Amino acid sequence: MTGERTALALGYQPILNPVDPFEHVIGPFYARAEQDGGASYAFQVREEHTNMTGVAHGGMLMSFADTVVAHAAFAANGSDHVVTLSMSASFLAPARVGDLVECRPKLIRKTAEILFVGGEFMVAGEVILSARSLWKTIRMRSKTAKIPEIQG
Amino acid sequence: MPAGPFSRLTGPYYVHTTDAQYSLLINIEHMHLNRGQSVHGGMLLAISDNANVGAAEVQAGGAMVSTISLHCDFIGMAGRGWLEATAWVNRKTSALIFTSGEIRVRGDLIMTSSGIFKVLGAK
Numbered sequence: 001m002t003g004e005r006t007a008l009a010l011g012y013q014p015i016l017n018p019v020d021p022f023e024h025v026i027g028p029f030y031a032r033a034e035q036d037g038g039a040s041y042a043f044q045v046r047e048e049h050t051n052m053t054g055v056a057h058g059g060m061l062m063s064f065a066d067t068v069v070a071h072a073a074f075a076a077n078g079s080d081h082v083v084t085l086s087m088s089a090s091f092l093a094p095a096r097v098g099d100l101v102e103c104r105p106k107l108i109r110k111t112a113e114i115l116f117v118g119g120e121f122m123v124a125g126e127v128i129l130s131a132r133s134l135w136k137t138i139r140m141r142s143k144t145a146k147i148p149e150i151q152g
Numbered sequence: 153m154p155a156g157p158f159s160r161l162t163g164p165y166y167v168h169t170t171d172a173q174y175s176l177l178i179n180i181e182h183m184h185l186n187r188g189q190s191v192h193g194g195m196l197l198a199i200s201d202n203a204n205v206g207a208a209e210v211q212a213g214g215a216m217v218s219t220i221s222l223h224c225d226f227i228g229m230a231g232r233g234w235l236e237a238t239a240w241v242n243r244k245t246s247a248l249i250f251t252s253g254e255i256r257v258r259g260d261l262i263m264t265s266s267g268i269f270k271v272l273g274a275k
Contacts, residue, residue: 022186022195050156051157052156058198058205059194060158087223
């Protein structure tokens with residue numbers, strides 16, 4: 001069985017205290033900086049990630065995929081904000097309890113407004129899920145411009 | 153009915169089925185949110201998967217199905233409170249079921265989706 005030992009042995013570190021509450025519920029996720037820039041991500045399938053057929057729930061795999069491509073989109077866009085436009089996933093093979101699911105997301109194209117991100121999600125070197133995702137860049141208004149609080 | 157371990161972890165879901173469509177209700181709480189206090193994108197994807205799977209399984213006569221592909225468009229944002237996801241079957245062959253779905257909050261569209269599912273056990 002693969003597991004945390006394997007994730008750590010592969011050079012991954014757990015993403016501690018993720019800022020999104022939902023990622024506390026379904027995590028932990030792992031990250032590893034790559035020498036030529038970018039990063040790889042991983043999580044280990046646990047029993048609570050499974051569906052009634054006993055393999056990783058499609059929604060769990062897509063939640064992980066969303067988080068991974070989000071990291072790539074945020075990294076590609078510097079400090080500006082991005083929001084998801086779409087996620088398209090092909091499920092090639094099941095992931096089972098104990099499997100370590102890994103992905104190194106790729107920025108495929110960046111325009112002024114749209115980021116095209118993709119990733120192949122692997123278990124033991126085989127693709128189990130292929131994801132393509134579009135993200136929209138949001139120009140942040142002046143930091144001093146805040147929504148006025150309602151008085152009284 | 154999304155009743156497996158992952159749906160218990162991220163639910164609970166409430167189900168309503170008619171001949172025409174399959175509906176899920178879920179109450180969004182703090183645990184489902186992202187840093188912006190909106191529903192996490194991954195949670196919306198999981199809800200859409202469950203709704204499309206549910207519609208496909210009803211069409212399959214209760215047989216289990218596995219997701220081959222799912223496409224979701226993020227159309228609007230939602231915070232805490234009740235979400236309703238509905239899905240319906242567009243076509244069924246002997247081995248495959250094609251579905252579409254949407255998520256709404258008080259009538260406002262949050263996500264649209266379409267999926268292709270394999271009927272488990274079908275040749």
